Amino acid sequence: MRLRNVKDSDKKISIHPKVVKNEKNYKGKWNKIFNNDNPIHIEIGMGKGKFITTLAKNNPNINYIGFEKFTKVLVRALKNLEEEDLRNVLVIRMDAEEILDVFQEGEIDRIYLNFSDPWPKDRHDKRRLTHHNFLEKYEKILSPDGRICFKTDNKDLFEFSLEEIEKYGWKVEKVTRDLHSNDNGEDNIMTEYEEKFVSMGIPISRLEAVKERLS
Template sequence: MRLRCIPGATEKLENHPKIIQDEKCLKGKWHTQFSNNHPIHIEIGMGKGQFISTLAKQNPHVNYIGFEKFTNVLVRALGNLDDEAMENLYAIRMDVEEILDVFEEGEIERIYLNFSDPWPKDRHDKRRLTHHGFLERYEKVLTSGGKICFKTDNQLLFDYSLEEMEKHHWKVEKVTRDLHNSPYLEGNVMTEYEEKFVGLGMPIYRLEAFK
């Protein structure tokens, strides 16, 4: 999908207090940005920010960081970041391939992967965010017992992700192929995509994984 260019998007991000500009300088020191030692949860591919901003409001004793690599997507999330009272949420304009430059080993408690690009062609499998190359990065930044929470509408991506995680010795639990008709729905926070897919009657696939 081609993203519509938003005039002045780069400048808006550079001047917004919730967009981190020096994220690599905070590696191992994120507690100084949040001024506390609360656990850190991140969402990779935060889109318009509905999911992560809702979590931040619900859980003031958890710190949240959203990753989004597309400038024209992240600028659309600014409305969900503007609440000055929400001091536990920041966003980074960055590709997750650089995650090891941003976080120290064991610095993150939870990673959310919501409706990631499925990259359906076999030759593009290394770009899928559940490819073992990314799983190795996640393992390094996660705390002992830290976990990945993964949701998708794409059955092929879900099957692929299950296989990758199990093959590379991740323990998978709370697996469902129809989240909204499962025991795991309680406490679920929906993304914009999820609302759309559920409205169309499509099943949502979900799992949690940890080492």
């Protein structure tokens, strides 16, 4: 479903206090921006923001940064941010390709990838957020025990991701191909997409990948 453009969306984003401007200037300084030394978790492709705002509300001692490259999606996410008085969440409008320009080595403790674009054609595999080119970027910004949490409704993308992550040498944990049929989904926070897919009976796959390299 295509989203309609929101009038003055660029202006709304440019003046919103939760949207970070000149984000590359804060590399290595994010704890100063949040004014604390709490862990930093990021979500790449935050969509309308339900997932990250719920996490921020439930975990006040963790700082959250959401990435969204599409203006018309991000402007809708801002409504979720406005509904809660959350001091531990910020958002950035940019492509994940530039993530190394935003964070220094070891600055992030967790990365969430929720229902990323599967880029189904083989020639587009490098655009998938679990391709080893992105894993290399994540490895640099994650802390020594940092991890990736990945969810998708796309079976092919999940199998590709599982193989790619294992091939890269990371430890894979908590693998499930039907999150909502077992206890693994007990503490799960659903995104807007996830709610839709679950209501349609589509199984959700999930895994966690630990930066610790296997010997």
